[in-house]
Amino acid sequence: MSMTILKIVLIFISILALIKWILEVRINDALEKKKKSLRMKNVKMFNAFNGSFKIALIPLTTLTLAFMISPGLSLPKTKLNNINSVNNITNFTDIDEIINLRSNYNNDMDKRLEFAPLMESDSANEQMTDGNDSNKKSGAIAGDFTETNVQVKGVDEIDSVKTDGEYIYQVSNNNQEGAKIVISKAYPAEELSLHKEIFFNSNCLVENQYCNNEYINGVYVDEQYLVVILNQNTYYNYLYPNEDYNSPTIDESVETSIEPARAIVDSGFAPTGKMSYGASKSVIKVYRKDNFELADSYEFEGNLIDSRKIGENLFIVTAKNLDTNLEKGEILPTYKINSQEHTQNIADIYYPEDSNPNVFTSINGIDLKNKTVESKTILSGWTKLYMSNDNIYLVESTYKQIGTSSIAISPITKVAISNGNQLEVVAKGEVLGNPINQFSMDEYNGQFRIATQEGWGDNINNRLFVLNQNLTIINQLENLGKKGESLKSARFDQDYLYLVTFEQTDPFYVIDLKDEPKILGELEISGFSSYLHNLDSDHILGIGYEANEDGRRTGIKLAIYDVTDKVNPTEISKETFLYDEKISVDSTVLHNHKDLLFNPTLKIIGFPMNKMVYENNTYQSQTGYYLYSYEGYQLEEIGYIAVSNEGNYSNNRGLFLEQLLYVVSDTKITVFDYLTLEEIINLEL
Secondary structure: OHHHHHHHHHHHHHHHHHHHHHHHHHHHHHHHHHOOOOEOOOHHHHHHOHHHHHHHHHHHHHHHHHHHOOOOOOOOOOOOOOOOOOOOEEEOOOHHHHHHHHHHHHHOHHHOOOOOOOOOOOOOOEEEEEOOOOOOOOOOOOOOEOOOOOOOOOOEOOEOEEEOOOEEEEEEOOOOOOOEEEEEEOOOHHHOEEEEEEEEOOOOOOOOOEEEEEEEEEEEEOOOEEEEEEEEEEEEOOOOOOOOOOOOOOOOOOOOOOOOOHHHHHHOOOOOOOOOOOEEEEEEEEEEOOOOOEEEEEEEEOEEEEEEEEOOEEEEEEEEEOOOOOOHHHHOOEEEEOOEEEEOOHHHEEEEOOOOOOEEEEEEEEEOOOOEEEEEEEEEOOEEEEEOOOEEEEEEOEEEEEOOEEEEEEEEEEEEEEOOOEEEEEEEEEEEOEOOOHHHEEEEOOEEEEEEEEOOHHHOEEEEEEEOOOOOEEEEEOOOOOOOOEEEEEEEEOOEEEEEEEOOEEEEEEEEOOOOOEEEEEEEEEOEEEEEEEEEOOEEEEEEEEEOOOOOEEEEEEEEEEOOOOOOOEEEEEEEEEOEOOEEEEOHHHOOHHHOEEEOOOOEEEEEEEEEEEEOOEEEEEEEEEEEEOHHHOOEEEEEEEEEOOOOOOOOEEEEEOOEEEEEOOOEEEEEEOOOOOEEEEEEO
């Protein structure tokens, strides 16, 4: 017995020695390449520990080989092919380290990743007009009103239409007067009226040297603030060349009405100053709701990736190209708080190993009350975002060279949130494949779960990974779905994952995540769901497409799945909107979960619907809104509201204030009795 224990102890020590030796070779090679550009953590500790392992390595390895052939004893097998075993995040001490890292990475053709170029930008301004003579608020607020359909309870998401129970706030980017926020008094219904419009720059006039074109990404609303998030692009007019250049002959074929910097490039002109063609910034405008006057503004370099809001703290993730052609003092990301510029602290810039260091991905926590910004920046490629109440996860899509193959991987960076807007980069992980959207990711009981897809055609591999708090893989499932089936939707619900794959039919899977992940149940039906929504813990709404036996889409499909028995899920209700030679249908809810109206109290769902109808030898377009009851978990149509027959593809939205249905389009707000769909009042915008 004692001999067996001794063997196990010696084998364990020998395994550590072997692993150490292998890691030493790899790390020394990596250090040799990066030692001039990176400040690696724990390098001194590694070197101090180095000698003693070398002394023990040869005899311990010999003992290991001897005991391996001893009968009755075998080495433990690694359970997982864990590709994120080196969990390293580096930060920097000076700008040269960042420049050298980017240069070394881009010279390594095995790791090169094509990425969409991003650009830089400048400031914004807005003008306001009142829709009536008074800005006074009545104070009447609906006791029950629709909030944005979000993924995580308590974590708000940006939206184009929101209500606070008194006003409806909607984004209009296509008005001839310019992009604007329309604020309408909505409750009580008899007071429905236009309250205020806030305009933003969206027209480039020929007499201006340059203009800031502002596109509204969406809004947030709480008890105190209206927060507007803009993407601001700077354009130059070619009629104003840089005086340092010789004026060339202007190409007369170039349009002169509203012409940005592309004409400058074509004609040989160049603008003055630091701004460039299509420069981009993310701008946040904060308005106090007592008078809807501008209170604060924040500007961040780069394009908006995504945003979230928890209470009075707004989190903005932006991406800006790392441009090493700039002066060193201009390379680091900057941001402004009420026009006061701040430069990112270089100690708050991090590089997760194996990421693509061509983009500054900045996570900015804004305390709206105290007007402070906490900022951390990750050197990475373009990312997807998942956010819980405690952590932000940035998931990059890139490739990794393994042998002669290039495989899709997703480096994951975890940023912890504390004390409102405080941020800390705490862990880095990596999984095979890429998630399809935010619903492919989830956090529960300290674990991060992610469903990914990798490969094409018959070589597709759909996987599920479970990672611990340090983002080390602790469990995984491979080859989910049948051969050739791609991942279409996922929805996590505490200890379970509901997953849809598709090629010709829709396997709807119920996966148990409590211990080791395993498939509990499978339902094979026609079509597939592109979005899954939890009606409750035992019923799932699927929204997607119907398909024939060959896998060809034949229309839009709604379905309710009963998962009370996790081993035997069933489809208990189904509604389809089929294509034919005279009609085709489409809905934005298929790819935007915020367009789903969900009222669990009234057992109501609603969604916009666009139709193309062939009549009188021509196609007529129509936009509208469907309302359904799911009482008893059976889908039953309440009715269809035709909003426009004039080809206006406005994004119709539905919401409840108390038990009245408001349907909002770009041109009108209409109030209905939701049971009869009888119109009560409307407001032309």
